[in-house]
Amino acid sequence: MKTIFGSRRDHYLVVVSIFFIILALITGMAGCIYTPPPPSQNLEIRTWYDLDAVRNNLAGNHTLMNDLDSTTHGYEKFASPTANQGKGWDPIGWFYTAPFTGSLDGQGYEIRDLSINRPHECQIALFAFVGEAGAIQNVSVVNATVTGGGPVGGLVAMNDGTVSNSYSTGNVTGDGPVGGLVGENYGTVSNSYSTGNVTGENYIGGLVGRNYGTVSNSYSTGSVTGDSSVGGLVGDNYEGTVSDCFWDTETSGQASSAGGTGKNTTEMHDIATFSAAGWNIRAVNGPGDRNLAGIWNIVDGLTYPFLSWQPV
Numbered sequence: 001m002k003t004i005f006g007s008r009r010d011h012y013l014v015v016v017s018i019f020f021i022i023l024a025l026i027t028g029m030a031g032c033i034y035t036p037p038p039p040s041q042n043l044e045i046r047t048w049y050d051l052d053a054v055r056n057n058l059a060g061n062h063t064l065m066n067d068l069d070s071t072t073h074g075y076e077k078f079a080s081p082t083a084n085q086g087k088g089w090d091p092i093g094w095f096y097t098a099p100f101t102g103s104l105d106g107q108g109y110e111i112r113d114l115s116i117n118r119p120h121e122c123q124i125a126l127f128a129f130v131g132e133a134g135a136i137q138n139v140s141v142v143n144a145t146v147t148g149g150g151p152v153g154g155l156v157a158m159n160d161g162t163v164s165n166s167y168s169t170g171n172v173t174g175d176g177p178v179g180g181l182v183g184e185n186y187g188t189v190s191n192s193y194s195t196g197n198v199t200g201e202n203y204i205g206g207l208v209g210r211n212y213g214t215v216s217n218s219y220s221t222g223s224v225t226g227d228s229s230v231g232g233l234v235g236d237n238y239e240g241t242v243s244d245c246f247w248d249t250e251t252s253g254q255a256s257s258a259g260g261t262g263k264n265t266t267e268m269h270d271i272a273t274f275s276a277a278g279w280n281i282r283a284v285n286g287p288g289d290r291n292l293a294g295i296w297n298i299v300d301g302l303t304y305p306f307l308s309w310q311p312v
Contacts (some may be wrong), residue, residue, distance in 0.1 A: 009226060023299035029092040040102060051111070058103045064139070069112035080224030081115045081145075087113035091157060099131030099160070106139035106166070108309035113295045114144040114170075124148025124174065125157040132187065134161030138309060144196070145169035151172050151176075151183025151209060154196050159213070165307055166192045167297065176202035177209025177235060180222050185240070186209075189215045191295050194306070197223045205235035205257070214241045215259065217279055221248040221268065221304060231257030243263075244277040249302075271300045281305060 040060035045051050045068075054062055069075070076082065079089045093100035111126065118124050125143055125148075141155050151157045152175075154168030159182050168181045177184045180194030185208050191225030194207050203210040211234050220233050224249065229236040232247035233253035242259025249255055249262040256262070267273050274281045274296065282294035287306075291297055296305045 005299045007300065011182055017278055047072055048078040050074075051277070052078050052090075053104075054100075054104070055090075058098060058100050058102060062102060062104045064104070064106045064109045064111070067112065069110070073111070079114050081117065086117060088117050091116070091123060091125055093129045093131070093134075094126055095123065095212070096131075099129045099133040099134065099302045100127055101133040102162075103135040103137070104139060108138055108140075108307075109312060110140045110311065112140045112142045114141060114146070116144075116146045116148065116183070118148050119174075120149055122149045123151060123282045125151075125153040125155055127156045129158045130156050130161040130163070130187070134163070135164075137164045138307075139169040140310070141166075142170070143174075143204045144168060144172070146170065147173045148198070150178060151210040152178045152200070153181055153209070154179075154194060155181050155182035156221045157183045158186070159184070159189065160282055163192060165269070165309075166306065166311075168196055169194070170196045171198045171199075172196050176226070176229075178201045178203070178226070179205045179209035179235070180207055180220055180224075181218075182208045182287050184210045184212075185215065186212045191307070192218045194220045195222050195304075199225050201227045202229055203235040204230045204254050205271060206232050206254070207245075208234050210234075210236045210238060211240035211242065211259065212238050214243075215276060216241075216243045217245065217246055217277075219246040219260075219268070219305065221247075221251045224252045224254050229258070230254065231259070231261035231285055232262055232272045233257040233312075243280065246273065246277075268304055269298075270299055271298050274305055279305070303311060 038055040074261040087219045158168045178200035204226030206224045232252040237258035245260035279295035282291035298305045
């Protein structure tokens with residue numbers, strides 16, 4: 001039996017019906033088509049808004065273009081004590097589900113006045129989790145106040161990547177692991193230091209709270225207090241490697257560490273302490289002097305080592 005269309009109207013209705021059937025099929029298939037996310041942007045960071053945007057560009061190669069502090073645009077919204085309902089900065093990256101796998105080059109600029117108050121949360125620092133491919137270099141976190149559960153760090157809470165030529169100052173507090181620079185390290189930390197005061201319960205270190213990876217050519221000077229597994233440089237070294245590292249036994253209040261060599265303040269001001277350990281360090285005439293031929297500079301007998309790019 002065949003269908004005979006009696007009019008143009010009948011033909012039009014059939015065409016329209018076929019159109020809607022095809023449209024429905026296309027719409028149904030749309031949910032099955034994978035649309036890859038856009039590639040991560042490489043950001044030039046000039047404001048706290050830019051730094052916050054890194055969390056949406058976790059694989060990008062980012063560059064700090066100037067200092068960030070309490071006067072920089074976006075501070076009240078993102079990094080002040082009143083930001084995020086009093087919790088302050090929201091750490092970037094998250095464990096293995098959304099790690100930071102890109103890079104951040106601080107170019108010698110400082111990130112100042114960072115505030116984080118999240119005592120019941122984990123992975124608390126400027127960066128929550130740096131993945132295996134992630135790299136942070138030439139970054140300084142200055143005058144930070146960081147409080148979390150654990151791991152907690154001044155710069156990175158959990159590091160599975162690379163942290164180099166960086167430093168932190170301020171106060172870092174948590175349950176544990178807690179470190180002045182890195183809370184828990186599975187990757188590499190090198191040519192870095194912390195002068196921040198570190199307080200916690202378990203696995204508390206002036207530089208790194210708990211180490212599974214590699215720490216080299218680094219030091220810490222801040223006060224360190226805790227209940228168990230407390231060290232001037234590293235709280236607990238769980239099959240990791242700590243080489244050519246130091247901590248100040250006087251300022252830290254700690255005579256022992258799970259890694260590194262303890263020195264008094266006079267020895268920590270002596271270039272011989274570090275040159276004997278193979279550091280790339282150069283003596284300069286004063287704090288305002290720089291010798292870029294070395295990774296480290298020191299005013300011999302007067303200062304601790306500082307990174308040659310470090311601002312005066």
